[in-house]
Amino acid sequence: MTIPRRQKVALVGNPNSGKSSLFNQLTGLKQKIGNFPGVTVEKRSGLTSLADGSKLEIIDLPGIYSIYPRSLDERIVSEILLNHHAPTTPEKVVVIADATNLKRGLLLLSQIVDIGLPTILALNMMDLVARAGISYDIKALSRKLGIPVVPINARMGIGLDELKKAIASPVSATAKPIFDIWDETKAPVSELRESLGIDNDYEAYQFLEQPQSLKFLSKKEQQIVDEVRNRHQFFPGKFQGAETIQRYSFIQDLLNEVTLKQTDFSWKNYSRKIDKVLTHKFWGYALFFGLLFLIFQAIFAWATVPMDMIDVLFSDLSRYLHVVLPEGPLTSLLAEGIVPGMGGIIIFVPQIAILFAFISILEESGYMARVVFLMDKLMRRFGLNGKSVVPLMSGVACAIPAIMATRTIDNWKERTITIFVTPLMSCSARLPVFTILIALIVPDQKALGFFNLQGLALMGLYLLGFLAALGSAWVMKQIIRVRERSFLIMELPTYRVPRWSNVGYTIVEKTKAFVLEAGKVIMAISIILWVLASYGPGDKLANARETVLAESESLRLTEQGLEDRIAAYKLENSYAGVIGKALEPAIRPLGYDWKIGIALITSFAAREVFVGTMATIYSIGSADIDDDATIKSRMKEEVNPDTGGPRFTPAVGFSLLVFYLFAMQCMSTIAVVYRETGGWKWPLLQLLYMTALAYVSAWVVYQVFS
Amino acid sequence: MLRTGTTYIFALFKFNLNKIMVQHPRNVSEMRPGDVGIIAGFTDEYLSVKLMEMGCLPGIPVRFNFRAPFGDPVCISVSGYELSLRLEEAATISILN
Numbered sequence: 015m016t017i018p019r020r021q022k023v024a025l026v027g028n029p030n031s032g033k034s035s036l037f038n039q040l041t042g043l044k045q046k047i048g049n050f051p052g053v054t055v056e057k058r059s060g061l062t063s064l065a066d067g068s069k070l071e072i073i074d075l076p077g078i079y080s081i082y083p084r085s086l087d088e089r090i091v092s093e094i095l096l097n098h099h100a101p102t103t104p105e106k107v108v109v110i111a112d113a114t115n116l117k118r119g120l121l122l123l124s125q126i127v128d129i130g131l132p133t134i135l136a137l138n139m140m141d142l143v144a145r146a147g148i149s150y151d152i153k154a155l156s157r158k159l160g161i162p163v164v165p166i167n168a169r170m171g172i173g174l175d176e177l178k179k180a181i182a183s184p185v186s187a188t189a190k191p192i193f194d195i196w197d198e199t200k201a202p203v204s205e206l207r208e209s210l211g212i213d214n215d216y217e218a219y220q221f222l223e224q225p226q227s228l229k230f231l232s233k234k235e236q237q238i239v240d241e242v243r244n245r246h247q248f249f250p251g252k253f254q255g256a257e258t259i260q261r262y263s264f265i266q267d268l269l270n271e272v273t274l275k276q277t278d279f280s281w282k283n284y285s286r287k288i289d290k291v292l293t294h295k296f297w298g299y300a301l302f303f304g305l306l307f308l309i310f311q312a313i314f315a316w317a318t319v320p321m322d323m324i325d326v327l328f329s330d331l332s333r334y335l336h337v338v339l340p341e342g343p344l345t346s347l348l349a350e351g352i353v354p355g356m357g358g359i360i361i362f363v364p365q366i367a368i369l370f371a372f373i374s375i376l377e378e379s380g381y382m383a384r385v386v387f388l389m390d391k392l393m394r395r396f397g398l399n400g401k402s403v404v405p406l407m408s409g410v411a412c413a414i415p416a417i418m419a420t421r422t423i424d425n426w427k428e429r430t431i432t433i434f435v436t437p438l439m440s441c442s443a444r445l446p447v448f449t450i451l452i453a454l455i456v457p458d459q460k461a462l463g464f465f466n467l468q469g470l471a472l473m474g475l476y477l478l479g480f481l482a483a484l485g486s487a488w489v490m491k492q493i494i495r496v497r498e499r500s501f502l503i504m505e506l507p508t509y510r511v512p513r514w515s516n517v518g519y520t521i522v523e524k525t526k527a528f529v530l531e532a533g534k535v536i537m538a539i540s541i542i543l544w545v546l547a548s549y550g551p552g553d554k555l556a557n558a559r560e561t562v563l564a565e566s567e568s569l570r571l572t573e574q575g576l577e578d579r580i581a582a583y584k585l586e587n588s589y590a591g592v593i594g595k596a597l598e599p600a601i602r603p604l605g606y607d608w609k610i611g612i613a614l615i616t617s618f619a620a621r622e623v624f625v626g627t628m629a630t631i632y633s634i635g636s637a638d639i640d641d642d643a644t645i646k647s648r649m650k651e652e653v654n655p656d657t658g659g660p661r662f663t664p665a666v667g668f669s670l671l672v673f674y675l676f677a678m679q680c681m682s683t684i685a686v687v688y689r690e691t692g693g694w695k696w697p698l699l700q701l702l703y704m705t706a707l708a709y710v711s712a713w714v715v716y717q718v719f720s
Numbered sequence: 721m722l723r724t725g726t727t728y729i730f731a732l733f734k735f736n737l738n739k740i741m742v743q744h745p746r747n748v749s750e751m752r753p754g755d756v757g758i759i760a761g762f763t764d765e766y767l768s769v770k771l772m773e774m775g776c777l778p779g780i781p782v783r784f785n786f787r788a789p790f791g792d793p794v795c796i797s798v799s800g801y802e803l804s805l806r807l808e809e810a811a812t813i814s815i816l817n
Contacts, residue, residue, distance in 0.1 A: 080773045115801045118775050255765065258772040285802075286785070295789040387804050391790040400793075501809055503770050506795055506802040 022071045023181055024104035026091065026126060028119055029077035030380075030507040031112040032138040036168040037074040038519050040178075058523070064182045065175070073104060079118065081125040081220065082254060085424040089227055095129055096220055097230040098213060106132045106185055108177070110168070113137040114146060120265045121258070124192045127161060128216035132185040135163045136177055141170070149274040158268055160188040169513050187214075193261055195219045196253055202246035209238050223250050285380075285508045292384050302385060306407070309372045313411055313442065317364040324364075328357030347544060355540030358622060359533045362412060365442045366528050367521050369411040373404065374520035378512035383504060390502055396484050397491025398435075399428040400502060406432070406483065409439030410476075413683045415524055417690055425500040431490045433690060434700055437683050438483040440476045440675060443622040447674045448475055450625055453646055455667030479675055482707070543590070543616050543623070550588040558584045590615060604673065604709070605666040605716045607654075614673075621679040665719035669712040677708035748796060749810040751784035757815035758782070759798075764812040775799030776813060 027033040041060025058074040075094065076087040083089040097103055107126055111119025116137070127133050137143075137150070156163040162180040166173030195203055195215050203218045212218040221228060221239050228236055242248075291297050332353045339345040376382045382404065390400030401423045408416035416436050423429040440448075449472075456471045549555065562580045585591055594611035601611055613627040628649060652661040678684065678701045687697040745760060759780050762768035776782065776798050783797040792807040 082769075082773070084770065115799070117799050118773075118801075121773065251769070255769045255772060258769065259777065262772070262775075262777050289786065289795070293786065293788060293795075298789060383804070387788050387793055387795070390806065391788060391792045499766065501767065501770065501806065502793060503767075503774055503803065503805045503809060505774070506804050508802070 020069060020071050021106070022073060022102075022104040023106045023108055024073045024075055024094065025108050025110065026075050026095075026122065027077060027110035027138075028079055028112060028122060028505075030505060031077070031110050031119060032168040033074065033077055033110050034516055034519075035513055036110055036136065036138065036166070037072060038516055039168055039171045039174055040072050062178070064178050066182070068182075070181065078122065080122055080258075081129070082224070083227065085422065086429075087421045092220070092224055092227045093230060095126065095131060096217060096224070096227060098130070098217065100230060104131070106134065106181060108134045108136055108181065110136045110138050110166075113139050113143045113150070113165070114148070116150075116269065117262070117265055120268070121261055123159070124261050124265065125216075127159065127188055128191045128193055128214075129220065130187045130214040130217055132187050133161050134177070134180050134185060135159065135161055136168075136173075137163060137165045138168050140165045140173070141167050151272045151274055155268070155272040158271065159192075160190070161185070191216055192264055193257060196256075199246075199248065199253070202242050202248050205246075206239065206242050209242075210235060222248050223254070225250055288509050289384070289506075292381065293388060298384075298388055302388060305376075309369065309407070310410070312368050312372070313365050317368055320364040321361050324357065324361045328353055328360070332357075343548075346548065347541065350548075351541045351544030352537070354626065355537050356533075358540065358620060359529055359537070362442060363525055363529065365411045366415065367525050369408060370415070370521050370524040371517060373408065374517045375512045378510070378516055380507040380509045383506050386502075386504065387506065394500075396487040397428065397431045397494075398487050399423050399425060399432070399500065402428065402432040405436050406439055406480075409436040409441060409483075412441050412443070412528065413437045413439070413680065414686050415528060417683065417686050418527075420690070426498055427491075427494050427496050428500055430494070430691065430696065431487050433687055434490060434696065434703075435483040435487045437678055437680065437700065437704065438479050438486060438676065440479040441680075443620060443680065444475075444674055446622050447617075447624045448472055448671065450628070450646060450649075451662075451667050451671050451674075454649055454662050455664045475671060475675055478672075482676060486703075486707075540619070540623075543619060546590040546593070547585055547588050547616075550584075551592065552587075554587040555584055558587070585612070603716070604669050604712045605663075605720065606670070607661070610670070614679075617674070617677075617679045619679075619681045621674055621677075624674070663720065665716050668719055669716035672715045673708045673712040675708075676704055676711055678704035745814040745816075747811050748782060748784065748813040748815060749794070749807050751815070753784055753786050755784045756781055757784075760814045760816045762812050763814060767809055767812050771805075771809075771813065774803055775801070776803070782813070782815065 025033055025037055037058065037060070040062040060072055060074075061069045062072050063069055073094075075091045078088045078091050081092050081095070083092050094103065095107070109119070109123045109126055111123060113119075123133065123135055135155075137152070143150070150165075152163050152165055162183075162185060164173060164177045164180050166177055191214070193216070199219060199222070200215075202222060203215050206212060206218045206221060207215070210218075210221075212221065222243055225240070225243070228239060231239065243250075292301060332349045335345065335349040335353065339348070373382070376385070385403055386400035388400075389403045393400055393402050402420070404422075405416040405419045408419055413436050416439070417433050420429050420432045420436070423432060452468050452471050456468045459467050461467050461470065554561070558580055562576070562583050566576065566579060590612050591608070593615055594608040597611040597615065598606075598608040601614065606614070613624050616623045616627045649662055650660065653659070654661045654663075684697045684701060687700060688694060691697070746757070747763075748757070751757060759776055759778050759782055761778055762771065780799060785795040785797055785802065787794045788804075793804050794807060794810050795802055795804045796810070797803075
């Protein structure tokens with residue numbers, strides 16, 4: 015007996031039509047995030063139970079306005095829907111439409127119906143429709159379209175049972191298309207249908223119209239499509255405008271018949287009033303920057319408490335493992351490699367959660383579109399787009415979700431530039447490095463009575479990162495020459511109170527993605543680092559204890575002091591130490607020695623490793639690792655043998671700060687840029703550029719200050 | 721005196737003539753907040769496809785709502801919702817008035 019395949023239902027709709035609300039209502043917490051096969055677009059799917067107890071898989075597709083894609087994540091929708099007979103293809107499609115703006119939703123619906131997939135129309139926001147005094151003849155609408163139509167209110171979860179019932183009952187594709195393909199295109203379409211065995215005219219027509227969306231076809235099939243297209247001189251896009259007009263004229267007729275009462279949109283007036291303030295010359299920007307300040311404050315002040323707790327938890331766990339488990343390389347790998355590695359990932363969860371709470375509230379309320387509206391003109395001067403604001407803002411917490419957020423930018427050049435400069439924004443991983451170095455070199459004093467100098471230095475670094483991002487973007491704008499046009503045709507949705515459960519789902523989803531995606535890389539690297547720092551050439555490490563004992567006999571060290579010295583000796587002679595020494599000639603012009611060199615190498619994987627490495631190098635026993643004051647005082651005492659003065663002079667400190675500000679020291683970012691740009695060209699260019707920028711700026715800073 | 725008069729009138733006429741000849745159909749980028757017009761057509765084929773998908777269709781009324789603080793982008797009402805677009809994009813939508 016074979017188990018019947020679980021039915022798949024795809025959720026399609028315009029942006030702001032309430033699609034994610036409906037998805038969350040249907041699936042609850044039974045969601046999972048994966049990737050669509052072969053592409054990097056995130057796939058959200060989840061299970062929903064029907065009345066008879068059986069389960070359905072719901073797939074949430076990115077929001078689109080039409081079957082003709084404009085941006086990367088829109089293309090996935092046409093690819094999924096056009097690929098009829100693959101096992102991944104949904105059996106049914108639910109199109110969700112904003113009933114207060116039905117015309118545009120019906121355009122998309124009519125295209126999907128014509129592709130020949132069984133379709134159900136969910137009319138959302140019926141509460142607002144009622145308030146606006148509109149009333150639709152749902153039965154007539156269903157009859158005219160030839161598909162089931164279900165009125166729902168996705169925010170409140172009203173009408174879901176009826177929708178599930180409609181999904182459960184057999185739905186067939188409509189026989190008669192809403193839009194008949196043009197006479198001129200009938201010949202190539204029927205030829206293509208015959209040679210590839212395509213079910214209906216409009217689907218074949220889409221094959222001809224969308225050469226970029228046919229990656230699911232085999233090479234040979236693609237060749238056939240190209241051949242037919244060439245033979246009949248079919249130019250993709252030629253009839254697209256005319257098709258839209260024809261579909262809208264059908265929709266207008268339809269709406270005239272099914273609308274029982276005329277629209278009164280005066281309820282939208284409150285949105286206009288809010289816009290008077292939020293897009294105001296002065297108040298618009300004042301509020302936006304105030305909001306940014308609040309978000310910064312939240313990320314850096316509120317997140318500290320849980321972050322400290324996580325930090326303590328993992329170092330305790332590490333120490334506990336040392337105590338409980340028998341000594342040996344495996345225990346050491348677990349306690350010094352894997353557990354701190356995991357801690358290094360989990361510690362960012364509070365900041366990422368807080369950031370995405372804000373971003374999702376701003377998006378849910380409709381304010382984010384206004385931010386794009388406010389910033390577009392400014393950003394365009396730098397080769398960016400109004401939509402680049404969100405990635406740049408997110409970059410302050412972490413570049414990984416920030417780079418994933420660039421998918422909404424339609425224009426290739428603007429998207430690439432945004433990806434390229436986002437890692438220059440100071441992410442939260444730089445914060446521990448900044449904190450300890452600033453504490454070391456900037457006096458804890460007040461300037462002009464109330465500005466804390468250390469705080470000013472920190473703010474200066476964030477500002478410098480932002481300016482470097484804008485400057486680099488401007489330079490790239492001059493270099494990259496493409497003919498692709500940039501546009502910003504964007505809906506300004508009506509303001510709404512955010513739906514809190516949607517905010518919650520976004521937080522869970524983004525945090526999960528970060529922990530899994532970045533986690534894998536950070537984990538692997540911390541194991542490699544552990545190996546590099548624990549093993550070395552020859553038998554020097556094996557004899558470390560004896561060597562150190564012999565050297566320090568006359569010093570009368572305490573037990574702890576001796577252990578510290580052994581640890582430092584081990585690190586010096588490990589592979590990491592060897593590499594650090596090999597690196598020394600290259601970093602001497604910046605004022606660094608081989609010990610800082612080790613930190614630079616270990617930070618290459620993830621920059622926050624700096625503090626831990628410093629702690630190990632300056633032979634602080636593992637017991638004190640989270641005590642910054644101790645690391646700080648040890649670093650302060652470190653003597654530069656060449657000068658006899660302290661190693662961390664202001665010149666070295668500032669040079670290091672600038673280096674960490676600009677250098678691409680994050681494997682996860684490189685990995686995500688590789689994924690998002692689909693090749694090694696951009697991540698390697700970025701690595702090269704940022705390293706050069708960091709090196710040169712650090713050198714200049716060192717020369718100026720010393 | 722007469723000559724100056726004729727020149728003046730001629731100049732005036734020519735000026736007006738120029739104005740008539742140079743005058744192009746008004747487009748959305750030239751509207752002021754609160755203005756309402758009817759979409760007549762588009763001057764850019766590539767953008768027209770996107771604009772029509774978003775509900776900017778010939779014959780549909782469009783209301784100009786407001787501009788962003790630096791004058792660009794602009795916000796219009798069309799087909800029952802608010803749409804924002806850049807000035808250069810708004811300039812491709814011709815209107816009747």
